[in-house]
Amino acid sequence: MVMGDIETFPVDGRRARGERTRLRVIEALLDLVDEGTVRPTAQEVATRAGVALRTVYHHFEDVEALRRLALDLQMRRHAEILKPIDTRRALTERIETVAGQCRRLFEVLTPIRRATMFDEQSSPEMAEGIAFCTRTRRDHVVATFSPELGGRDADSRVLMDAIDLVTSWPMWEYLRAALGRSPASATRVMIASLEALLSPAAQSPATSGPGRAATKRRRGGAE
Numbered sequence: 001m002v003m004g005d006i007e008t009f010p011v012d013g014r015r016a017r018g019e020r021t022r023l024r025v026i027e028a029l030l031d032l033v034d035e036g037t038v039r040p041t042a043q044e045v046a047t048r049a050g051v052a053l054r055t056v057y058h059h060f061e062d063v064e065a066l067r068r069l070a071l072d073l074q075m076r077r078h079a080e081i082l083k084p085i086d087t088r089r090a091l092t093e094r095i096e097t098v099a100g101q102c103r104r105l106f107e108v109l110t111p112i113r114r115a116t117m118f119d120e121q122s123s124p125e126m127a128e129g130i131a132f133c134t135r136t137r138r139d140h141v142v143a144t145f146s147p148e149l150g151g152r153d154a155d156s157r158v159l160m161d162a163i164d165l166v167t168s169w170p171m172w173e174y175l176r177a178a179l180g181r182s183p184a185s186a187t188r189v190m191i192a193s194l195e196a197l198l199s200p201a202a203q204s205p206a207t208s209g210p211g212r213a214a215t216k217r218r219r220g221g222a223e
Contacts, residue, residue: 022059025049029070033111039118042066064119068126071112075133081105082140087147091198094144098167099190103183105137106172113169134168141167148198159197166193 028049032040042063046053060066081104085097113133119126141163142149150156165171167190175186 018059021049021051021055025051025056025059026066026070026073029066029115030074030112033070033115036111038111038115064123064126067112067116067119068123068129071109071116071126071129071133074109074112075129075136078105078108079136081108082137084140085144087144091148091200092195095191095194095198098141098144099187099194101140102137102167102172102190103187106169107183109133109169110173110176114173137167137169138164145198162197163194166190166197 025045028045029040032044032048037044040048040063042056043053045063045066046056049056056066060069081101083101085094087094089097113130116126116130120130121127142160145163149160172186172190175181175189176183181189
């Protein structure tokens, strides 16, 4: 037992130190991208973390793997932002709550998400990490508006995809980066879009009629 204890403590201690070093390196990358260095080099990360360059490559295969783990860490750290919303609450309240949640999540994820944009096409692992973020947010939004989405017919799927789009990070990034909108302004755009899609008036036969009529005309009067 004594021999076992003597042998076990150093191993556990080294493992704990290794995990702390890994986390320090990931945190260094996150700090750099938060400050605006979108694609920091391994040397820049090592310098910020206060470790040797070889230490970075000891713990991570390459900088791409480091970015992937940083994205995963940020998403898991902040996933609690997407707290379940009672579907019995008024639609306007759910819309405002979802928009507020997306704003908080996207603002914290945007720096590392921008850093991973060029990795998605070349790395299946990164693509899966981004897909995980997308599924987490989409599932939350769909659950929140399940009363309005109804069944699983074609119209419901179109509506589901539409609300997925207007609550997505690419739309948020377009508003924030391409159009230069503030977080508050981008949130208002998301709320207005969700209200237009989900309000009872938008889903009533009277207001959906013109679109359906146009479809019937294109099909020669038949649906």
